[in-house]
Amino acid sequence: MITPTQSTxxxxxxxxxxxxxxxxxxxxxxxxxxxxMTTQAQNQDPLEPMDSTEYASQLAQFSMVEQQVQSNELLxxxxxxxxxxxxxxxxxxxxxDVQTTAAFHFDGEPVTLSAQAEPAADSAVxxxxxxxxxxxxxxxxxxxxxxxxWAGTASxxxxxxxxxxxxTLESYDGEELLSVQPVSTYSQVVEAQVGEDAVVLxxxxxxxxxxxxxxxxxxxx
Numbered sequence: 561m562i563t564p565t566q567s568t569x570x571x572x573x574x575x576x577x578x579x580x581x582x583x584x585x586x587x588x589x590x591x592x593x594x595x596x597m598t599t600q601a602q603n604q605d606p607l608e609p610m611d612s613t614e615y616a617s618q619l620a621q622f623s624m625v626e627q628q629v630q631s632n633e634l635l636x637x638x639x640x641x642x643x644x645x646x647x648x649x650x651x652x653x654x655x656x657d658v659q660t661t662a663a664f665h666f667d668g669e670p671v672t673l674s675a676q677a678e679p680a681a682d683s684a685v686x687x688x689x690x691x692x693x694x695x696x697x698x699x700x701x702x703x704x705x706x707x708x709x710w711a712g713t714a715s716x717x718x719x720x721x722x723x724x725x726x727x728t729l730e731s732y733d734g735e736e737l738l739s740v741q742p743v744s745t746y747s748q749v750v751e752a753q754v755g756e757d758a759v760v761l762x763x764x765x766x767x768x769x770x771x772x773x774x775x776x777x778x779x780x781x
Contacts, residue, residue, distance in 0.1 A: 653752035653761055659776030661742035662767040663691070663726040668719065670709045673727050675743040677703040681731035686710075686743070691724040703731070724765040748780050 664671060677684040681703045688697040688710065697715055701708055710727070712720050727743035751762035759771040 650752040650754070650759065653749045653759070653771070655780045656749050657746040657778045657780050658749055658761065658763075658774045659744050659746050660763070660767075660769050660773045661744045662747065662763060662769045662773070663724045663765045664745040664747050665723075665763070665765040666712050666720065666725050667722045668712065670711050671725075671745055673708045673710055673743045673745055674706060675708075675727075675729035675741055676706050677701075677729060678731035678733075678738045680733055681738055682734065683732045685730045685732070687728050687730060689726050689728075690720075693726075696720070696725075701729075724767070744775060746776070746778065 659674070673686065675686075684701050684703045686699040686701050686708060687695060688699070689695050699708075699710075712725075714720055727745075729741045729743055731738040731741070747763040747765055747767075749761045750764050753760050753762075755770065760768055761771060761774070762768050
């Protein structure tokens with residue numbers, strides 16, 4: 561989570577106030593312009609009506625003012641969405657390794673998977689799926705172990721292709737399935753953006769996750 565400093569918050573508040581003031585002023589001018597043009601059209605001399613060229617020119621001005629109002633509304637929304645987040649804060653995410661339960665990228669190197677089996681479980685199984693959700697491997701793991709190195713090989717020992725994979729940990733008590741938990745891994749951030757109400761991160765696997773899903777951060781390898 562990125563917490564803005566006091567000076568940043570004050571600067572953003574001032575910028576938002578200025579933007580809102582400008583938008584209010586332009587909206588007021590827009591309403592005045594519309595009122596004047598409507599009044600002019602209603603009170604024109606029927607024997608000497610307004611020239612069509614002049615009327616078209618005023619309509620063009622009306623359209624320009626309307627577009628300006630809409631542009632200011634969009635800018636105001638953008639300023640509010642940025643809130644206390646600075647662009648350099650977003651840049652700090654890029655290149656970092658973050659721990660999430662999203663799908664992970666496999667490029668031939670072993671991947672460390674983290675999960676905790678249920679306390680009452682007497683056996684556990686790690687289930688690996690490809691990007692289509694197809695189950696490709698089931699691996700029995702110790703219930704007391706919390707980290708597992710997945711080599712990225714199929715059941716026959718052949719290496720799996722580079723791509724996006726996901727994993728879950730199934731906990732069993734005898735034959736009874738107690739739970740299915742998502743497994744977390746570290747993935748590199750390739751892009752950070754400001755979403756509607758949070759920073760969203762694009763991982764090297766292509767997954768897009770909110771920063772709130774991140775449970776660990778470390779320097780990218």
